[in-house]
Amino acid sequence: xxxxxxxxxxxxxxxxxxxxxxxxxxxxxxxxxxxxxxxxxxxxxxxxxxxxxxxxxxxxxxxxxxxxxxxxxxxxxxxxxxxxxxxxxxxxxxxxxxxxxxxxxxxxxxxx
Amino acid sequence: xxxxxxxxxxxxxxxxxxxxxxxxxxxxxxxxxxxxxxxxxxxxxxxxxxxxxxxxxxxxxxxxxxxxxxxxxxxxxxxxxxxxxxxxxxxxxxxxxxxxxxxxxxxxxxxxxxxxxxxxxxxxxxxxxxxxxxxxxxxxxxxxxxxxxxxxxxxxxxxxxxxxxxxxxxxxxxxxxxxxxxxxxxxxxxxxx
Numbered sequence: 363x364x365x366x367x368x369x370x371x372x373x374x375x376x377x378x379x380x381x382x383x384x385x386x387x388x389x390x391x392x393x394x395x396x397x398x399x400x401x402x403x404x405x406x407x408x409x410x411x412x413x414x415x416x417x418x419x420x421x422x423x424x425x426x427x428x429x430x431x432x433x434x435x436x437x438x439x440x441x442x443x444x445x446x447x448x449x450x451x452x453x454x455x456x457x458x459x460x461x462x463x464x465x466x467x468x469x470x471x472x473x474x
Numbered sequence: 475x476x477x478x479x480x481x482x483x484x485x486x487x488x489x490x491x492x493x494x495x496x497x498x499x500x501x502x503x504x505x506x507x508x509x510x511x512x513x514x515x516x517x518x519x520x521x522x523x524x525x526x527x528x529x530x531x532x533x534x535x536x537x538x539x540x541x542x543x544x545x546x547x548x549x550x551x552x553x554x555x556x557x558x559x560x561x562x563x564x565x566x567x568x569x570x571x572x573x574x575x576x577x578x579x580x581x582x583x584x585x586x587x588x589x590x591x592x593x594x595x596x597x598x599x600x601x602x603x604x605x606x607x608x609x610x611x612x613x614x615x616x617x618x619x620x621x622x623x624x625x626x627x628x629x630x631x632x633x634x635x636x637x638x639x640x641x642x643x644x645x646x647x648x649x650x651x652x653x654x655x656x657x658x659x660x661x662x663x664x665x666x667x
Contacts, residue, residue: 375651391644398632398647405651406658411626414657417603418627428524429510433502 363390365397372404485664486548489538502531504664508601509556512594516560526563530556553594606660614653617641621649 366374366387373379374387391397402411488497509530513523533555541551611619617639624635625646632650636643 374648375655388642388644391647392642401647401651405654410654410658413599414603414654415627415629417600418607420600425520426510428520429507429527431524433506
């Protein structure tokens with residue numbers, strides 16, 4: 363079998379390829395590195411594959427117990443309760459932060 | 475990192491509705507680990523980083539209505555907020571400890587020297603991928619997910635993964651590519667402007 367067109371590979375990816383073509387294409391895909399690469403290319407560009415490997419390959423550091431507990435607590439707290447807590451908590455700085463932008467200088471906290 | 479995705483406006487709009495529990499849950503699950511790990515990276519211990527994370531998220535709940543997307547990215551706005559809260563938090567601890575613990579002093583000393591925005595963006599991107607993966611994983615069979623993970627993340631060849639999972643090489647490539655399509659779509663959904 364000749365290499366299927368990218369359109370046919372796209373149909374295979376989308377699971378919309380004709381039933382009688384499927385077996386033939388999959389047999390071809392089994393041993394054709396060009397079509398294997400083409401399928402990967404249709405799914406995502408090279409940068410995305412690299413970023414996926416990098417970002418999913420890194421395991422979170424151990425000892426995040428308090429994060430897990432905090433997430434559980436926050437998830438269990440209705441928004442209304444969360445907002446009530448927020449409104450009653452001490453505010454070290456003005457809560458209107460719309461004027462803040464990230465600092466361009468490494469030794470500054472922000473700019474306005 | 476110029477290509478770090480921006481936060482979708484629709485989520486930000488939904489956060490202004492105090493009754494939208496689903497939006498808040500998604501927001502917390504996406505951003506809490508970013509804030510927490512940023513704080514840990516600045517020297518805070520587990521419990522302190524979690525306290526700071528809650529403080530930052532509560533501040534967001536009180537002030538998200540003031541965020542104006544025309545002035546910049548939400549991610550950058552949150553970074554500034556987290557950075558200031560971290561500084562306040564450490565200073566408060568220093569004050570409570572009567573002059574400052576060694577750890578607090580080290581955190582304050584380290585803050586200006588760190589490449590904070592780049593670290594924040596990197597942590598955000600990592601969390602975005604991991605959160606999207608967590609959301610889509612239950613929609614695939616375990617074999618399909620493993621075919622994706624072994625090849626796309628662990629770097630195995632299609633043949634190695636096929637042998638390990640007892641499926642054809644073609645099935646590995648199909649599984650890997652189909653998961654990637656979904657992962658991309660989920661990331662796009664989370665970051666949509």
